[in-house]
Amino acid sequence: MPRLDELTAIDRIYPGLTGTNGTSVLREIAERLAAQGIVSDAAKLHEKLLEREELCSTGVGRGVAIPHCKLNGIDNVLVAIGVALEPIPFGAVDGEPVQVFFVVVSPSRSPAAHLQSLAAISRWVKEHDPVRQLATLENPAEILQMIQSASPA
Numbered sequence: 001m002p003r004l005d006e007l008t009a010i011d012r013i014y015p016g017l018t019g020t021n022g023t024s025v026l027r028e029i030a031e032r033l034a035a036q037g038i039v040s041d042a043a044k045l046h047e048k049l050l051e052r053e054e055l056c057s058t059g060v061g062r063g064v065a066i067p068h069c070k071l072n073g074i075d076n077v078l079v080a081i082g083v084a085l086e087p088i089p090f091g092a093v094d095g096e097p098v099q100v101f102f103v104v105v106s107p108s109r110s111p112a113a114h115l116q117s118l119a120a121i122s123r124w125v126k127e128h129d130p131v132r133q134l135a136t137l138e139n140p141a142e143i144l145q146m147i148q149s150a151s152p153a
Helices: 022-035 042-055 111-128 131-136 140-149
Strands: 013-017 059-061 068-071 078-088 098-107
Touching (some): 013 140, 022 042, 078 140, 098 111
Antiparallel strands (some): 078 098
């Protein structure tokens, strides 16, 4: 099973998101991924993430959401980590607002890798309850370092 620090990279860590609702935060993350050339179409990614949220909120509780989708045109699972400036309503299972978003985008042809990535993130979140610490960090390098230091070797 992959580790969280193996699934993300410093250029996919976005502290200080300014969105005030789920739609705007997911749009902001999709636009940043597209601006960096990591995905080709921000609107398509945003649409896919919203379609998934319509099925059931990916807010897993304790201030964390794991929005996810499958997308054609990418080769590997990628994880973007977004931290909103303020917690926002997201329909989480515990009713609490969400501040940390682990966005998982997988190739359409890799369902096993998609599920393994979701499981790795869920396990990491349960073990580390990261919201308080991540919400205080303003630098992607600090966030990546925190994730690396909290991941087993």
